[in-house]
Amino acid sequence: MSDYKYKRVLLKLSGEALMGSRSFGIDPDIPQRIADELKPAYEAGVQIGVVIGGGNIFRGISGAAAGMDRAQGDNMGMLATVINSLALQDTFEHNGMECRVMSAIEMHQVSETYIRRRAIRHLEKGIIPIFAAGTGNPFFTTDTAAALRACEINAEVLMKATKVDGIYDSDPVKNPDAVKFDTISYREVLKRNLNVMDSTATALCQDNHMPIMVFNLDGDGIFDRALRGEDVGSTVVDE
Ligand code: UDP
Numbered sequence: 001m002s003d004y005k006y007k008r009v010l011l012k013l014s015g016e017a018l019m020g021s022r023s024f025g026i027d028p029d030i031p032q033r034i035a036d037e038l039k040p041a042y043e044a045g046v047q048i049g050v051v052i053g054g055g056n057i058f059r060g061i062s063g064a065a066a067g068m069d070r071a072q073g074d075n076m077g078m079l080a081t082v083i084n085s086l087a088l089q090d091t092f093e094h095n096g097m098e099c100r101v102m103s104a105i106e107m108h109q110v111s112e113t114y115i116r117r118r119a120i121r122h123l124e125k126g127i128i129p130i131f132a133a134g135t136g137n138p139f140f141t142t143d144t145a146a147a148l149r150a151c152e153i154n155a156e157v158l159m160k161a162t163k164v165d166g167i168y169d170s171d172p173v174k175n176p177d178a179v180k181f182d183t184i185s186y187r188e189v190l191k192r193n194l195n196v197m198d199s200t201a202t203a204l205c206q207d208n209h210m211p212i213m214v215f216n217l218d219g220d221g222i223f224d225r226a227l228r229g230e231d232v233g234s235t236v237v238d239e
Pocket of ligand 1: 013014015016052053054055056058059060061073075076077078079080081133135136138139140141142143
């Protein structure tokens with residue numbers, strides 16, 4: 001444990017990451033890869049909270065684009081995050097990693113309800129809380145849920161796993177000359193409208209001095225290295 005720089009973190013995983021090579025839903029290999037990434041730190045006693053998105057199943061904004069009421073679509077999106085959380089829970093438990101799904105929308109039969117003090121108690125006991133159903137409110141994203149939960153549990157850092165290996169000044173997939181930032185300020189992220197997290201999530205982190213680390217969770221122990229304080233990906237910090 002003493003080798004780790006961070007003792008309590010919040011990891012945000014996008015729902016899309018669960019698709020792997022599929023175009024929809026969950027590739028069963030991916031939750032296992034995530035468990036493999038988390039297990040060394042879990043076993044060493046690092047306290048890890050997880051937020052997972054739902055974009056592999058449903059996004060409220062796509063529903064709205066197709067004529068659906070936005071709040072109704074967002075409720076569907078939040079339920080999608082619960083499905084992903086249950087999938088992660090199943091895999092974590094198969095790997096001997098104790099965890100609890102804590103939903104922001106009450107559904108006693110399938111998960112605990114999110115209660116901040118209980119979540120902190122889980123963390124202290126070495127149990128991974130998987131925060132499901134986003135913030136429980138439409139018009140938000142799971143990035144904002146991750147920022148909120150990170151602040152609520154007093155995480156030292158919010159770690160966001162993305163498809164790219166950090167924050168670039170333009171989309172590195174489209175622009176081969178895109179430049180990667182090692183560190184960047186919240187203000188700069190907001191001013192340049194960089195695709196790190198949505199502006200609500202970024203502003204919440206800024207107001208609460210919550211550092212955001214962005215990296216690609218691609219299976220080479222990067223999560224563990226990030227926890228040990230290695231410079232991986234990009235970090236958003238105060239100026
Ligand atoms: N959502 C919501 N409120 C929240 C979090 C999520 O309404 O607090 C809905 C919203 O429709 C969103 C969907 O859940 O599109 C899935 O979350 P998100 O798009 O953030 O997932 P990700 O992009 O991380 O897969």
